[in-house]
Amino acid sequence: MKFTQQGRGIVQAIALVLSLALPLLLAVSAADARVGGGLSSGSRGMRTFSPPPSTSTAPGTASPFNRTMTQPGSPGLGAPLGGGGGFFGGSGRGLLGGLAAGFLGAGLLGMLFGGGMFGGLGGMSSIFGLILQIGLIVIVVRLAMSWWQRRHQTAYAGAAAGPAAPASFRTGSGFGLGSGSAPLEILPADYQAFERLLGEIQAAWSDEDIARLHTLGTPELVSYFSGDIQANKARNVVNKVSDVKLLQGDLAEAWREGDTDYASVAMRYSLVDKTFDRLTGRLVDGSEAPTEATEVWTFVRPRGGNWELSAIQQT
Template identity: 50%
Template sequence: MRRPAFLLTAMAALALVLTPVLAEARPGGGGSSGSRGSRTYSAPPPTQTAPGAAQRMDRTATQPGTPATTAAATRPGMAGAAAPNRGFFGSFGGALLMGGLIGGLLGFGLFGGGAGFGAILGMLLQVALIGGLIFLVVRLVRGRRQQPAMAGGPQGYAFQGQPEPKQFGGAGGMKAAPAAAPVAIGPEDYQGFERTLVEVNAAWSKRDLTALRAVATPEMVSYFAQDMRDLEARNWRNETRDVRLEQGDLAEAWHEDGEDYATVAMRFSLLDATFDNATNKVVEGSTTQRTEATEVWTFVRKGPGGRWMLSAIQQTAAA
């Protein structure tokens, strides 16, 4: 009885731990990924759309103190680059829990002996409690690593229907960003940002990596592919539909190493649902109730007139 009982315990604890991690499966996974050139480790200035601090990158191909360009991100092998902070099971706490579960399945258990229904309930409660505590500690540690952006910095403006371009320069954030030439961002650029938001979600929902390569840097495509594989490992898929930009404004735009960068805050609404491939039933989200998200997206292009490509997605903290 002990081994089957512990197997049920392990499965219950695993479900409890996974629940908060998989709550956001839209493009980017509800995390912060990508590169912003030499400003990857500098927080973009807050805006009216995203007054809270942008989170630091959980996954990036840019090493601290080493400016990265789109060309660097396209080097052979970069698509498989390792990324830090891959979530709970990439952390020390996850390793401890998984080690305990594996040990239990091999016959040693997490908490020693015990038999009968009461022992099973007690084991369930202990495993669930430890799993919850480990997850809480991991979240707290990651939260302390995120440093708030400076309160100063140029404010952006809602880019829906703006008739005139404006120039933006300078940078605020976790550390001083290198000085760079400002870039003029006009109505056509804002339309391009909104269009890319929709196209990224459409390609993600179809699991179409070819379409994603047309709108995002190779680095970002590699993260999308990994997130798709993580969902597929659970025999799940995520679909986002009817994406609508509600508000957006510019945080900063600059030029470096022959490329233009623009970081914009976007608040958008959408239908976001995760399906079980075997049953086609919704396991997370909803196909009828709209949800809203505020994210900071960075785009890069090869100079004026080029196509803006998504190079980073960052989550925002509450103001």
């Protein structure tokens, strides 16, 4: 009875922590008023549902898209990179799927019938045994996914590395070399275009210049920006971004689909982000103090055309 009460106290403590953390998380989300609204929006062609590789600028995993017009069932989109079989299996089966299902099934049966990894030690021990088994499965899955991702990157990054970028691109105020090799060669002029678009898109957003945004981004992405601007107008506020400076950036991946080039670039930049009351000019949110953001921007261009922004992903 005493052990049950202790377990109940732990659950209550966790619930209290979550209840206190939720308002803070909501406040942080509301403060992301810059272009994109702190969401992951847009499309990355056939790689929309495959996260871009991590880089030194963005060592974590980019979040999945909150807003995209690409459908998971579209031909060539969202399919497993290794085909229908292999280590994972096309439908959640395969070697890893079978192991996971077996361990999880054993844990559930053990909990239901009093057996399992800690059979004979009581109901609470069975629960802990199930939690331990699930933890082991998570570790195995992560190790397997890391191995599979490295193997896949080797498969599609077989082209030779292009010429090294100028020294200015290796400093803390420019782009690094990123993955070092890609099927599509990214030149110093391309990096300069990415940095220029970072500033021009933020400026057009601050001016609420939809026409200008249409020359800098894809129609899909601009439709999201337009909706965000309309939402600001409905709230009688306007977001102004200034002093945008690229601090660090590197290439996550670059590839070609038919006559279209894609490049996903991790960028860490600083900016002054302020939101004003549209009628009175009163500062509603933000300050003169610069803040930093780290995002993965995907750029697209037709063969022989100019780069434009097609996606923003949070890290």
